[in-house]
Amino acid sequence: MSSSVPCTIYRLLSTEYDLTSSEDEFLHFENPYQILIATILSAQTTDRTVNLVTKDLFARYPDPVSLSTARQQDVEKIIHRTGFYRAKSRNIIAAAQVLVNLYGGEVPDEINKLIELPGVGRKTANIVVHHAFDRADGIAVDTHVGRLSGRLGLSDESNPDRIEQDLLKLFPKKIWGDINGLFILHGRKVCRARKPSCSCCVLSSLCRYAALNTLQ
DNA sequence: AACTCGGGGCA
DNA sequence: TGCCCAGAGTT
Incomplete structure (x- = not known):
């Protein structure tokens, strides 16, 4: 593959999607604590659903100390x-306890420390670093990112960790976060698992899968 | 690698 | 009604 292909992919997707507007959901959170908790809650759920409960949750538990002593039953009612x-x-109660006991009530800004928190895996850790610290130390490989990487021929791997390693080599670090968001948007709206809209896809001219899929 | 946890939104 | 949601933990 030509080394300019990743650059072209990034340019085409950037033209297609506005990342700043799609991230508005997270912008109203005030601090890394709120972003961490909201991100844990967002697993297998839409941001909109999470936003239905965060106002009540953070009003009652405004910081790690208050959440660390919460009754699970009370938290369950809210979320x-x-x-x-x-x-x-x-998980969020236990995570708050770790923040208080190990990190002085602060949210660590390293993937390896975040991953140790209950309820935080590699994907969530990447999201937290990206949104809370305005930085990307990796790429969260969910089903969308994995599917696009395979169809575009960017990675032949099946293991998410190995797909991530391939992507990190192909794209410059400063756009890792953008690539992550763009791939997810595109995977959800156009490059769907079931019936992908290859005829409407801005990447179709450089995609093996589109060439295959549009053959009649 | 397979399985479980789960309510909400949308076509 | 079926499918999907920036997953994680356990077996």
């Missing part, structure tokens, strides 16, 4: 609508 509420309640 019930975000799904997986038992595990999420347990």
Whole structure:
């Protein structure tokens, strides 16, 4: 593959999508604590659903100290609508306890430390670094990112960690966060798992899968 | 690698 | 009604 292909992909997707508007949901959170908790709650749920509960949640538990001593039953009532509420309640309380006990009530800004928090995996850690610290130390490989990477021929791997390694080599670090957001938007709206809209896709001219898919 | 946790939104 | 949502933890 030509080394300019990743650059072209980035340019085309940037023209197609406005990342700043799609990230508005997160902008109203005031600090890394709120972003961390909201991101844990956002697993397998839309940002809009999370936003239905965060006002109540942060009014009652404005900081790690207050959340660390919360009763799980009370937290469950507030976040019930975000799904997986038992595990999420347990995890955010335990995470708050770790913040208080190990990090002086602050949210660490390193992937390796964030990943140790209950309820935080590699994807969530990447999201928190990106949104809370305005930086991208990696790329969160969800189903969309994995699917696009395969169809575009950017990676032949199946393991998300290895796909991430391939992507990190292909794209310059300063656009990792943008690539992450753009791939997810494109994977959701155009390059869908089921019926991808290759005829409307700005990347179709450089995509093997589109060439295959549009053959009749 | 497979399985479980789960309510909300949308076509 | 079926499918999807910037997943994580356990077995």
